[in-house]
Amino acid sequence: MDYSKTFYLPKTDFPMKANLNQREPEILKFWEDINIYKKIIDKNKGKEKYILHDGPPYANGHIHLGTALNKILKDIVVKYKSLCGFYSPYKPGWDCHGMPIEHQVFKEMGKKKNEVDILQFRKKASDFAKKFANIQKEEFKRLGVFGDWENPYLTLSPSYEEDIIRAFGILYISGYIYKTYKPIYWCITCETALAEAEIEYYEKKSPSIFVKFRIIDDKGKNIGEDSYFLIWTTTPWTLPGNTGIMVHPDFDYLVIIDGNEKLIIAEKRFEEIKKISGKDLKIYKKYKGKELYGILCKNPLIERESKVICADIVSGDEGTGCVHTAPGHGEEDYYVGLKNNLPIISPVNEKGEFTDEISDFKGINVFKADKLIINKLKENNFLFYSGEILHSYPFCWRCKNPVIYRSTKQWFLKVDYNNLRETMLDEIKKVNWVPSEGINRISSMISLRPDWCLSRQRLWGVFIPIFYCENCGKDILTQEILDRLCELVRKYGSDVWIEKEANEILPVDFKCPDCGSNKFRKEMDILDVWFESGVSHISVLKEENDLSWPSDLYLEGSDQHRGWFQTSLITSCAIFKKPPYKTVLTHGFVVDGTGRKMSKSLGNVITPDEIIKNYGAEILRLWSIFENYQEDIRISEEIIKNVVNGYRVIRNTIRFLLGNLYDYKREFEIPYDKLFEVDRWAIEKLKLTVRKVTENYEKFAFNKVFEEIYNFCNINLSSFYLDYLKDRLYTYSKNSLERKAAQTVLNKVLINLLILIAPILSFTAEESYQFIPFEKKESIFLEDWPKIEQEDKDLLERWDKFFEIRKIVLKKLEEKREEKIIGSSLEAKLTILSDKDTYEFLKSFYKLNTLFIVSEVEIKESDKFEIKVEKTKNKKCQRCWIYFPQVGKNESFPDLCEKCIDVIKSDFS
């Protein structure tokens, strides 16, 4: 007889095959239709806040795996906190100004910086940034990220620009801002400052000269008369700007005899210099580099001292080991010069000609001056050797001419003003850095960082709000001016700085406080974009945005220790004396399957789009937390395959749970103490899982969250409990305690499971939630996080012992299966011989055979432990497939067991 119509198989429309790429857009639409983000926010209104402040991605292209990873991690945190009942609004933002966009827009226009109408250009750049902010917005939404997408913050919006200007103004007025010389890349043909991105490197032939700097004060080192430091340079024209000579503190330096003269060079370079010059040089004395510190030399070209200083950037592989230092003409020279208080001299105008400062070469192009300088050095006997060299040199990306380092006045934020550096170093310690190594990184950076250069000679950004008196040159910004300007910017955007004359912005009849003049000009440099994002905490974390300062969490890639974490810390500590964050969480970088970074040239780039198309955003979400994201995160076909596998296990578990709840209703719930012991065990395991999962969410250890959930589904449910439960679910009477108790547990497991996975597997949690066939909330995201309950440790320990025995049983069963004695485990009869304790222990389990999924278990006391497996002699019940001695004894139902006969009679007649 066919009994297939007489039992309760799982029934659900929740599909086994996820088909994520098709289904996700439907779920997104559902969320949009019910406005899920607002409903979550409304649900938690008035509760404790948890504010994750979004670091703005740069709006100049499509998202990549790194940006996707970052947004997904943020989304997981916000969803988790929201489910836990926190009021956790998420306001995404975009970084819209800056060089890369400027660069790309110039390219599109086919023009360069000084060929464009500024306002027209800025309009184009603005459109460009908005376009990509919108593209990225859609891409982020596609990932299932919830947030206030209708009201993001953009650094180019007038209100944000106003906040940038106000923040700068506050810092200026309180004394943090000053102006001084700093070398920058400069193209003397285009007469413009260049950014690093506008530099191309080519081979260039340059002079290579060794020059003698006469010692005028050896600080009592007794080096002797007619002594010189020998330096090497490939840019003779920078010699007039020389103010120092670097030596390595740990190198040995030799005083060598060259005729009547003595020369100082590094010992490491001695042989090489002897070879180059072809001279017979003799060693006279030896000094450690650090002993030479402070010796004064004379610049061989002009009347200026040159001081010997120590720096460990000095190379022992080229030159003389004594390095010509012109702080006005090089980045390294500049920083070393700052540290040692060397004057920064840059006697070169914007055309690349020497200024009045160098009377001998006034008006001469620096590159043309090289030859003249070499000749003059030779004439005056300061040239030791002269040759030529082919080396890599920076060129202008536009005109392809070699560029120079030229010092111009730049605006700075002083890090050592008002104890700012100490404040930051103190406050850093109060922040929770996750992982904890982050504190080392940011601390060492803060303790070493130089003043922050805030000005850029660019077009796409917010102008530095400073006026200059045309008469006396004084820089001017008062509270009154700042307030007026902020009002204008709020109304018209930062373009107003260009649109209006200085006098239209300044208060009526404003006069220079120093000289009384009424003529002013505006600063035309813009602010470093890092300053813009660095004040996001001021602009965004406001009451009017429903947010609050400081934020609970910043969550970005580990590169932001140098970037946003630091710039935000500076502005925040300068203005409020406190960091804008309580916790800083960092993640690593996405690399390929072999651990190498992704790049076009390596050809190993994988895009979020490919993953979404082939597998779905859900897989991307799961991948994001599948590995330990605090280190580098690898991605490869194989890894994605693993992720998909993990996903399938969860999905199938959910499907089985749903399928067995098709006829369940909440009022059927069986109270805990009426459940069978094995059901209580399942509940205790669930409690344990909920607790561990929650702990790991709290620690942001999302890969462990998944591991816990996965192991629960796989080891506790799939391998044991659900397999065992099939008999009770399928074959017992619809309203039996066996079935109802099982369903009670399954219902509890299902709803808890869905909540636990919802922050990560949002699509699947929602999709399956909608298949729950009885009364529920509108969305899984409106549920409450399960309460943490202490699990019953005694019960769990008792069952751990059971599982130890079960493991042996399973192995024995497999042996008999191999011997072809049994197939299905239900064909088996177990005999377990054991000591009294174990005997009593086993005896205490209800229907032990069903727990092992065998037909018969016989337990006996014995002095040895042994498990025997044989084929049962009973007959198989055709309905429940268990072998019973009673099968065949009933005439009406000769192929059924007693229980099944009862069920058929009660449920199907």
Next chain:
RNA sequence: GGGCGCGUAGGUCAAGGGCAGAGCACCGUGCUGAUAACGCGGGGGCUGAUGGUUCGAAUCCAUCCGCGCCCA
């Protein structure tokens, strides 16, 4: 070149001086009432390399190699 990290099975992760482990993949197998599902069993490792400390090292120390981020 410097700073901060990382390196354990094919991949993802555990073990932090005392027998190197888990689930996945793989192989074998059962079931055909979770079926592109589910169950059971199995093989797989010179713990990046080389030295050292120790009775004993994946673990502590040193050097090196490879990879990532930041800086020069």
